[in-house]
């Protein structure tokens with residue numbers, strides 16, 4: 001499986017947890033407080049990321065971009081799959097919240113996590129992840145594409 005380095009433009013933020021859960025290194029412009037085109041172009045270039053945007057002019061001004069015309073998340077995911085972005089759930093690798101790397105950890109004490117469920121923790125923001133209802137929801141959505 002080949003994972004991509006991606007940059008999501010402002011209008012495409014709903015895709016971030018899907019892409020991160022599929023193992024793609026996915027920066028979201030607003031997570032970095034960035035909205036203006038020059039800075040988005042700069043990140044795409046210096047970090048060698050494929051830009052995913054709904055802005056055709058912006059897409060045409062960078063070397064590697066995917067233009068989304070749909071506004072609905074599942075339609076956007078279909079477009080990404082059609083152009084070759086692998087949309088298969090991987091073992092958790094990327095924090096859905098901040099894109100930080102995840103590491104296996106011991107379960108925190110929480111009633112919502114079944115005892116035998118493996119747990120991962122984000123090295124950057126400390127968030128815990130496990131394959132719970134959100135995971136199943138994402139799996140079902142990807143299966144339905």
Ligand SMILES: [Zn+2]
Pocket residue numbers: 095096097098099100122123124125126127
């Ligand atoms: Zn995180």
